[in-house]
Amino acid sequence: MSTGTAKALELRGLRKAYRLPGGRSVPAVRDFSLRVEPGEFVTLLGPSGSGKTTVLRTLAGLEEPDAGEILLDGVPLTPLPPHQRHIGLVFQNYALFPHLTVFENVAYSLRIRRTPDVRIRDEVEAALKTLGLEELASRLPGQLSGGQQQRVALARALVMHPDLLLFDEPLSNLDAKLRFQVRSELRRLQKRLGITALYVTHDQAEAMSLSDRIAVMRDGRVEQVGTPEAIYARPATLFVADFIGRVNILPGRVVDRGGSGVTVEALDRRWNVAADRCPGAAGEVLVLLRPEAVGLTEAGQGDLAGTVEELEYRGDQTEYRIQIGGVHVVVVESSPRRTRRIVEGDRVGLRVFEDTLHILPAQREG
Amino acid sequence: MPILRLLLGLPLGLVLVGAVAYPSLILVWHAFTRDGRPTLANLAAVLHDADIWRVLWNSVHVSVWATLLGGAVGTGLAFLVARTDLPGQRIFRTALMVPYLIPPFIAALAWLALAGPVGFVNQLWMAVTGAEEPLFRIYGARGIILVLALAHYPLAYFTVLASLERMDPALEEAARSSGASPARTARDVTLPLVAPAIGAGAILVFLRCMENFGIPAILGFPAKYFVLTTKIYATILDFDRAHNLGLAATLSLLLVAVAGGVLALQRRILGGRAYGLTRAVGQPPIFSLGQWRRTVGIAVTVFLLATSVAPLLAILLTALTRAYGMPFGWSNLGLQNFHTLFFKVPVVWRAMRNSLVLAASAATFAVVLAILIAYVQVRTRVRGKGFLEALVILPFAVPGTVVALAMILAFLRPLLGLSLYNTIWIILVAYVARFLTLAVKPVAAAFTQVHTSLEEAARSSGASLSRSLRDITIPLIRSALVSGWFLAAVPAITELTLSVLLWSAGNETIGVMVFNMHEEGKVLLSSALAIVVMAVALTSNLLLRRLTSGLAEA
Ligand SMILES: Nc1ncnc2c1ncn2[C@@H]1O[C@H](COP(=O)(O)OP(=O)(O)OP(=O)(O)O)[C@@H](O)[C@H]1O
Numbered sequence: 006m007s008t009g010t011a012k013a014l015e016l017r018g019l020r021k022a023y024r025l026p027g028g029r030s031v032p033a034v035r036d037f038s039l040r041v042e043p044g045e046f047v048t049l050l051g052p053s054g055s056g057k058t059t060v061l062r063t064l065a066g067l068e069e070p071d072a073g074e075i076l077l078d079g080v081p082l083t084p085l086p087p088h089q090r091h092i093g094l095v096f097q098n099y100a101l102f103p104h105l106t107v108f109e110n111v112a113y114s115l116r117i118r119r120t121p122d123v124r125i126r127d128e129v130e131a132a133l134k135t136l137g138l139e140e141l142a143s144r145l146p147g148q149l150s151g152g153q154q155q156r157v158a159l160a161r162a163l164v165m166h167p168d169l170l171l172f173d174e175p176l177s178n179l180d181a182k183l184r185f186q187v188r189s190e191l192r193r194l195q196k197r198l199g200i201t202a203l204y205v206t207h208d209q210a211e212a213m214s215l216s217d218r219i220a221v222m223r224d225g226r227v228e229q230v231g232t233p234e235a236i237y238a239r240p241a242t243l244f245v246a247d248f249i250g251r252v253n254i255l256p257g258r259v260v261d262r263g264g265s266g267v268t269v270e271a272l273d274r275r276w277n278v279a280a281d282r283c284p285g286a287a288g289e290v291l292v293l294l295r296p297e298a299v300g301l302t303e304a305g306q307g308d309l310a311g312t313v314e315e316l317e318y319r320g321d322q323t324e325y326r327i328q329i330g331g332v333h334v335v336v337v338e339s340s341p342r343r344t345r346r347i348v349e350g351d352r353v354g355l356r357v358f359e360d361t362l363h364i365l366p367a368q369r370e371g
Numbered sequence: 372m373p374i375l376r377l378l379l380g381l382p383l384g385l386v387l388v389g390a391v392a393y394p395s396l397i398l399v400w401h402a403f404t405r406d407g408r409p410t411l412a413n414l415a416a417v418l419h420d421a422d423i424w425r426v427l428w429n430s431v432h433v434s435v436w437a438t439l440l441g442g443a444v445g446t447g448l449a450f451l452v453a454r455t456d457l458p459g460q461r462i463f464r465t466a467l468m469v470p471y472l473i474p475p476f477i478a479a480l481a482w483l484a485l486a487g488p489v490g491f492v493n494q495l496w497m498a499v500t501g502a503e504e505p506l507f508r509i510y511g512a513r514g515i516i517l518v519l520a521l522a523h524y525p526l527a528y529f530t531v532l533a534s535l536e537r538m539d540p541a542l543e544e545a546a547r548s549s550g551a552s553p554a555r556t557a558r559d560v561t562l563p564l565v566a567p568a569i570g571a572g573a574i575l576v577f578l579r580c581m582e583n584f585g586i587p588a589i590l591g592f593p594a595k596y597f598v599l600t601t602k603i604y605a606t607i608l609d610f611d612r613a614h615n616l617g618l619a620a621t622l623s624l625l626l627v628a629v630a631g632g633v634l635a636l637q638r639r640i641l642g643g644r645a646y647g648l649t650r651a652v653g654q655p656p657i658f659s660l661g662q663w664r665r666t667v668g669i670a671v672t673v674f675l676l677a678t679s680v681a682p683l684l685a686i687l688l689t690a691l692t693r694a695y696g697m698p699f700g701w702s703n704l705g706l707q708n709f710h711t712l713f714f715k716v717p718v719v720w721r722a723m724r725n726s727l728v729l730a731a732s733a734a735t736f737a738v739v740l741a742i743l744i745a746y747v748q749v750r751t752r753v754r755g756k757g758f759l760e761a762l763v764i765l766p767f768a769v770p771g772t773v774v775a776l777a778m779i780l781a782f783l784r785p786l787l788g789l790s791l792y793n794t795i796w797i798i799l800v801a802y803v804a805r806f807l808t809l810a811v812k813p814v815a816a817a818f819t820q821v822h823t824s825l826e827e828a829a830r831s832s833g834a835s836l837s838r839s840l841r842d843i844t845i846p847l848i849r850s851a852l853v854s855g856w857f858l859a860a861v862p863a864i865t866e867l868t869l870s871v872l873l874w875s876a877g878n879e880t881i882g883v884m885v886f887n888m889h890e891e892g893k894v895l896l897s898s899a900l901a902i903v904v905m906a907v908a909l910t911s912n913l914l915l916r917r918l919t920s921g922l923a924e925a
């Protein structure tokens with residue numbers, strides 16, 4: 006398979022509301038803007054109903070936006086019907102044509118474009134080979150496993166060398182192990198072919214492992230865009246912090262401000278936080294502490310002292326609920342490092358990795 | 372519990388043997404014997420009769436054309452309603468139910484009123500142009516094809532519509548984003564996927580046309596144009612002809628063979644091709660009719676006005692006409708015919724009472740039997756369940772004319788000291804046999820559901836068992852019994868094909884009354900009574916629909 010020249014996608018002020026039969030309208034996407042660089046893999050991550058699918062369908066031309074612009078390398082897409090957009094789409098339920106063989110499913114877009122038979126054969130065979138499907142070319146979709154169907158759907162989208170590849174939760178129907186395997190294959194393939202891709206999921210692990218950048222969505226808007234590391238380590242809002250991974254949210258107060266950062270008071274102690282981790286913080290703040298950014302030590306050692314109220318053993322990890330002077334903090338530790346087992350009721354010391362602390366303004370979001 | 376088994380098995384066996392197995396065997400026996408001795412004389416007589424070959428050809432001819440016409444109309448309308456931005460969708464969806472609810476023989480009478488020799492269209496034509504000849508000849512093959520097609524296209528429409536609505540919209544969307552235009556998507560994806568449904572709908576239309584009696588009787592007799600069903604009818608009534616019943620039985624087997632052959636063909640062609648289409652989530656892409664939207668909307672409206680509204684209006688006007696043959700005008704309209712019908716013809720009341728009593732008792736018997744059958748099917752492991760199922764379906768699967776003949780042959784002479792022929796009982800037995808399968812379906816479904824929920828409840832506590840009986844089992848079965856009763860009763864009320872062969876003086880049904888009045892040339896009275904039948908058919912169907920949809924929601 007050859008590599009096309011990747012294109013840049015730009016979405017500006019996209020809006021879409023669904024009109025219900027009763028005349029009511031449901032806003033699904035409101036003022037959505039995003040830029041995807043050529044060859045980049047961006048994931049839309051958000052809770053159910055946040056409008057991810059709607060954005061994809063609008064891009065593919067299956068829904069008409071109420072307002073906003075969709076530009077592919079600067080060319081507006083909105084006037085084009087779906088079949089003239091040259092955008093590959095991979096569905097959650099695969100949507101393979103049940104009456105066509107695997108080969109014909111993959112060949113479909115080429116047949117539409119009146120590609121000569123010889124080239125169709127070469128292209129389809131190359132696509133099937135890339136995805137390890139050569140053996141299955143003459144089967145019908147009904148005779149394939151879920152993982153195989155998923156690959157055929159991907160081959161069908163890839164064979165047309167689309168300007169843009171869209172995925173709507175393509176792995177959610179696979180079992181955990183297969184999901185993991187297809188996930189890494191998908192990533193490798195996209196990098197190799199250098200196709201610009203927009204991927205929808207509500208599984209944060211999937212988003213983290215696949216994406217160059219993640220756009221976290223909430224109620225039809227982009228809440229934050231950034232690399233997986235940036236989103237995890239420096240969430241812009243409480244919603245993002247809470248949605249991605251787990252976090253302890255502690256009340257705090259800025260007591261000093263220096264050139265390299267600020268000093269906050271929380272849990273009856275002072276902490277130094279770097280400048281890039283406390284955007285615009287002053288006065289009352291919220292201190293975000295990830296459960297894995299704390300280590301347990303003997304009582305009397307470390308930065309803080311607390312009592313273990315509850316613990317949950319999970320094999321590779323153990324989760325503790327610890328009371329520190331009236332405040333509850335969740336701590337997650339890798340399990341098998343300790344000789345003496347901690348039990349409920351134990352007094353423990355806590356060592357906090359200070360440079361992972363993140364600070365957000367205290368006002369609650371509406 | 373042998374006594375319980377006997378208690379359950381005896382009535383069931385008695386009915387299925389007496390009303391289905393025995394008449395079927397007797398029919399076959401009569402086809403292949405004369406005066407009690409085995410012979411192929413009947414078969415030879417039928418096969419050597421050029422007249423019979425023509426009748427067979429007529430049957431196939433009108434059915435094939437009606438199927439092509441009705442299948443095309445039904446499929447086209449289903450596409451327009453399910454996949455385009457046709458204006459007035461909702462109204463069309465409801466309007467397309469109407470031809471489905473009107474008994475075919477009533478539709479034939481309505482078309483006579485509209486386009487018969489002295490129907491409104493031809494009267495107008497001759498008055499305006501001064502022509503001596505009518506514009507349109509409804510008697511004969513063409514009229515039969517037209518009315519058969521218009522009475523049965525809803526079957527194709529419903530089948531294709533259901534398939535279109537079950538199709539996963541993502542399939543068509545996938546085609547669109549692969550670069551296929553709307554037209555190309557329809558050709559490559561939508562059409563192949565609904566093809567099995569189009570085929571199934573067409574077969575359904577064909578079988579119903581083949582077995583229809585009312586339309587070819589009303590539109591064929593005056594032109595001496597016979598199809599198999601009407602030929603069987605005429606042969607049965609041809610008392611002067613030697614061996615007429617044996618010949619009719621042979622013709623019946625011929626009819627069953629043609630229908631069965633078509634069904635077998637369908638199984639072979641479509642057997643491996645039904646795709647497990649998933650339930651649709653979301654809406655399928657709608658193909659814009661663009662500049663044609665208005666035109667197509669008007670065309671569909673005109674079609675429905677011309678084929679559903681105009682004939683009904685015509686028969687209504689005929690029913691309201693005071694004097695037949697007089698020029699049309701307001702002064703010539705009135706309720707006189709209805710007055711005559713209800714106050715001067717006592718037979719009408721008798722026929723209505725007969726029809727209602729027959730329908731109600733047949734439905735009651737059917738539901739009681741349905742409980743036994745469902746019990747055996749769901750709860751027991753006896754052998755021969757398949758045979759039981761076949762016996763239940765058989766009288767509904769074969770043409771009604773054949774069922775009627777089998778009843779005549781089985782009960783012509785007293786059986787076990789019981790004389791049913793020339794009584795209302797023979798009609799009742801025929802109705803129970805014919806409509807039994809309609810009652811069995813919902814009851815068996817409820818039993819299956821109850822079966823599992825009861826077992827689950829039994830596994831938990833005793834209190835929850837009584838609770839589940841009260842909350843689940845009883846309501847489920849009760850609503851299934853009610854819908855089973857109505858499903859069997861509704862078609863029985865306006866039934867013609869069976870009763871027209873089985874009635875006797877004093878035991879007329881309302882369908883027979885309409886038919887006989889029409890045959891006697893009492894156009895005005897038969898039209899008025901047809902309006903009454905139509906009103907009964909529509910009300911009982913609406914009642915049924917309200918009931919079953921209400922139950923489905925509960
Ligand atoms: N066809 C439709 N008609 C009406 N409302 C719709 C339709 N499709 C989506 N919506 C509504 O629009 C909003 C966004 O839906 P969307 O499917 O884009 O969410 P999503 O982020 O993809 O959710 P999920 O993770 O559950 O797939 C929801 O509130 C949903 O109820």
Ligand SMILES: [Mg+2]
Nearest residue numbers: 057058059173
């Ligand atoms: Mg979605």
